[in-house]
Amino acid sequence: MEEVKNGTKSGQIFDKKLSRREMLRLTGASGLGLLLGGGGVSGILAASGAVHPAAPAPQASSEDIIPFYGSHQAGILTPAQNFLCFASFDLTTSSIADVKKLLQSWTTAAAALTSGTLIGNANENPNLPPSDTGEADGLTPSKCTITFGVGPSLFDGRYGLASKRPSTFADLPAFAGDSLDPQWCGGDLCVQACADDLQVAFHAIRNLARIARGTAVLRWTQEGFQRTGGADPKGGTPRNLLGFKDGTGNPDVTDAAEMREVVWCGSESPAWMNGGTYMAVRRVRLRIEVWDRSSLSDQEATFGRHRKSGAPIGATDEFAKLNLDAADPAGKPVIPPDSHSALAHGDGTVKMLRRSYSFSSGMDLTTGQLDAGLLFISFQKDLVKQFVSIQKRLAKNDRLNEYMVHTGSAVFACLPGVREGGYLGEALLG
Numbered sequence: 001m002e003e004v005k006n007g008t009k010s011g012q013i014f015d016k017k018l019s020r021r022e023m024l025r026l027t028g029a030s031g032l033g034l035l036l037g038g039g040g041v042s043g044i045l046a047a048s049g050a051v052h053p054a055a056p057a058p059q060a061s062s063e064d065i066i067p068f069y070g071s072h073q074a075g076i077l078t079p080a081q082n083f084l085c086f087a088s089f090d091l092t093t094s095s096i097a098d099v100k101k102l103l104q105s106w107t108t109a110a111a112a113l114t115s116g117t118l119i120g121n122a123n124e125n126p127n128l129p130p131s132d133t134g135e136a137d138g139l140t141p142s143k144c145t146i147t148f149g150v151g152p153s154l155f156d157g158r159y160g161l162a163s164k165r166p167s168t169f170a171d172l173p174a175f176a177g178d179s180l181d182p183q184w185c186g187g188d189l190c191v192q193a194c195a196d197d198l199q200v201a202f203h204a205i206r207n208l209a210r211i212a213r214g215t216a217v218l219r220w221t222q223e224g225f226q227r228t229g230g231a232d233p234k235g236g237t238p239r240n241l242l243g244f245k246d247g248t249g250n251p252d253v254t255d256a257a258e259m260r261e262v263v264w265c266g267s268e269s270p271a272w273m274n275g276g277t278y279m280a281v282r283r284v285r286l287r288i289e290v291w292d293r294s295s296l297s298d299q300e301a302t303f304g305r306h307r308k309s310g311a312p313i314g315a316t317d318e319f320a321k322l323n324l325d326a327a328d329p330a331g332k333p334v335i336p337p338d339s340h341s342a343l344a345h346g347d348g349t350v351k352m353l354r355r356s357y358s359f360s361s362g363m364d365l366t367t368g369q370l371d372a373g374l375l376f377i378s379f380q381k382d383l384v385k386q387f388v389s390i391q392k393r394l395a396k397n398d399r400l401n402e403y404m405v406h407t408g409s410a411v412f413a414c415l416p417g418v419r420e421g422g423y424l425g426e427a428l429l430g
């Protein structure tokens with residue numbers, strides 16, 4: 001391993017054909033098995049920090065590239081791309097140095113993946129497993145963003161980080177009606193890869209998991225989708241699987257002051273989270289078979305909005321303000337107080353930025369029903385004041401509860417953005 005880290009020998013690996021004997025000598029006694037079985041060449045490259053972008057894909061144009069480096073991570077305010085591949089990881093190492101090395105390697109790899117270049121420089125050598133798995137070779141970057149977070153469990157006793165955990169950063173409390181399956185919960189690290197092409201997003205997760213071998217393993221994954229830009233060239237608010245426009249009431253991501261108020265952590269947070277944000281993830285299965293049998297007026301009363309326009313009940317403009325005081329001549333509220341929008345809105349002072357994706361993961365073999373729903377993702381600067389307070393209200397009274405069940409839950413601290421030459425989590429682990 002050491003030999004590979006040092007310049008000349010790694011140069012030999014990449015430039016010259018190696019005999020089997022040379023290969024064994026280079027990789028040490030158990031080396032080749034280790035190389036191929038755990039992490040392969042990209043694992044070695046990752047461990048040595050030698051993951052370098054190759055030549056850009058010829059078709060890549062600037063509109064296809066969302067810059068990876070910046071003061072905040074991409075994939076948070078970025079308008080949601082067509083596809084999502086989400087992965088939660090468990091660390092298997094007991095060494096904080098390994099965690100740091102992994103985040104350094106992920107940083108270099110993510111910069112390559114989001115610019116549409118191959119990972120590593122062992123993609124031509126017939127004697128080595130390629131350092132990039134290749135399925136995105138020649139594809140455009142497709143607006144790929146890769147957003148990284150760390151879970152509360154990173155701050156348990158394993159890495160000496162307990163004193164750095166912000167007091168409000170903990171697993172979410174149990175909510176009424178939760179039916180969580182541990183298979184869809186938690187994680188030490190998360191990676192949210194979004195792109196306008198599913199193969200590009202999948203490629204990102206696959207290669208980051210490959211690089212992590214020996215240090216972290218996948219805990220759970222979920223793919224997601226929304227309507228594509230091709231199917232909706234005007235880019236209206238996407239509809240969820242219940243047929244309703246979802247995202248209308250989001251705060252304006254172009255309003256920097258509002259984003260500082262709602263999303264970005266500032267000086268009130270520990271320095272390592274300055275410019276970061278907290279992510280809440282809930283895997284929500286929708287009872288679509290039940291929903292499909294309910295009347296349009298029941299459906300609209302459930303959301304407090306019209307299905308066709310997305311406007312609040314009683315209004316015609318999708319973006320009209322929710323008037324929760326409006327009443328009909330008999331004094332009955334026009335928007336049901338237990339509708340999803342009314343409860344989520346509350347008095348309008350507590351907001352979050354939602355960036356969810358629909359999912360369809362085959363069927364439940366025991367019931368014959370679709371395992372489909374919403375991978376709810378929200379970003380906020382304070383999980384307790386924002387996500388928890390809204391979800392408590394919803395869990396208790398939301399009309400939508402009849403049609404959904406929360407089966408997975410996780411929270412992550414999405415690290416601040418990375419400057420060129422820096423790495424993810426530098427302020428936490430540096």
Ligand SMILES: C=CC1=C(C)c2cc3[nH]c(cc4nc(cc5[nH]c(cc1n2)c(C)c5CCC(=O)O)C(CCC(=O)O)=C4C)c(C)c3C=C
Pocket residue numbers: 240242244245246247248249250282284286303305322340341344345348351352373374376387390391394404
């Ligand atoms: C705790 C936060 C929320 C969860 C969980 C949640 C689940 C969930 N939501 C929909 C569909 C819609 N949500 C809508 C609005 C809305 N939802 C939340 C929060 C949670 N939703 C908020 C804060 C808001 C905005 C309220 C406001 O101030 O106006 C809407 C209406 C359109 C819109 O504003 O986006 C829909 C539709 C589903 C299907 C779901 C779980 C599966």
Ligand SMILES: [Fe+2]
Pocket residue numbers: 340344
């Ligand atoms: Fe909602």
